[in-house]
Amino acid sequence: DAGVTQSPTHLIKTRGQQVTLRCSPKSGHDTVSWYQQALGQGPQFIFQYYEEEERQRGNFPDRFSGHQFPNYSSELNVNALLLGDSALYLCASRSTVSTEAFFGQGTRLTVV
Amino acid sequence: GENVEQHPSTLSVQEGDSAVIKCTYSDSASNYFPWYKQELGKRPQLIIDIRSNVGEKKDQRIAVTLNKTAKHFSLHITETQPEDSAVYFCAAYYQTGANNLFFGTGTRLTVIP
Numbered sequence: 001d002a003g004v005t006q007s008p009t010h011l012i013k014t015r016g017q018q019v020t021l022r023c024s025p026k027s028g029h030d031t032v033s034w035y036q037q038a039l040g041q042g043p044q045f046i047f048q049y050y051e052e053e054e055r056q057r058g059n060f061p062d063r064f065s066g067h068q069f070p071n072y073s074s075e076l077n078v079n080a081l082l083l084g085d086s087a088l089y090l091c092a093s094r095s096t097v098s099t100e101a102f103f104g105q106g107t108r109l110t111v112v
Numbered sequence: 113g114e115n116v117e118q119h120p121s122t123l124s125v126q127e128g129d130s131a132v133i134k135c136t137y138s139d140s141a142s143n144y145f146p147w148y149k150q151e152l153g154k155r156p157q158l159i160i161d162i163r164s165n166v167g168e169k170k171d172q173r174i175a176v177t178l179n180k181t182a183k184h185f186s187l188h189i190t191e192t193q194p195e196d197s198a199v200y201f202c203a204a205y206y207q208t209g210a211n212n213l214f215f216g217t218g219t220r221l222t223v224i225p
Contacts, residue, residue: 033212033213035215040218042118042201042215042218043156043201043213043215044215045212045213045214045215048212058212090155090156092213099144099146099161099205100146100158101146101158101213102158103148103155103157104155105154105155106155
């Protein structure tokens with residue numbers, strides 16, 4: 001079991017561009033959450049996907065959107081990138097019958 | 113939503129001493145409180161968790177206590193070792209809707225050999 005995997009691991013984008021980050025959940029997990037972790041801060045909840053629908057959303061603008069596929073993998077899209085979007089983006093998966101969340105290694109996004 | 117506060121933000125201890133990190137939460141409906149350890153450049157790893165029907169849980173050198181009335185919980189690490197140096201995050205499970213973790217701001221623990 002590869003656990004939660006994310007791609008890419010690092011990414012550099014220019015302000016105003018769009019980016020797509022990808023996450024494959026741990027085997028047997030059907031729920032995927034995305035978090036933004038700025039340097040020196042705790043992870044901040046962006047949104048969660050279950051059954052291909054956004055089930056809950058944190059305090060992030062509409063520039064942040066996502067998708068979940070039938071195989072439970074997920075994408076995070078960020079439009080009109082700002083310098084402040086530079087952060088480590090973490091994906092966490094779990095089963096709906098469990099509370100334990102497993103994190104991927106993250107994608108470090110740098111906006112220049 | 114849930115608000116989790118964590119203190120201290122940095123903590124330095126001598127090897128062998130104990131370390132205590134404290135967190136408070138705002139949502140009385142929260143019933144699951146995990147602690148994550150994040151080493152530099154790595155993903156957060158669950159080290160211990162506690163549910164609201166339990167007041168204390170131990171796992172070797174690590175223990176967590178929960179006071180539901182006061183809405184605070186603490187991580188205790190005894191006999192600290194240099195490999196315990198990392199950033200530790202507390203979190204609360206927001207028991208509503210999709211059920212998501214809300215994290216504290218982290219404590220950077222340094223164990224001095």
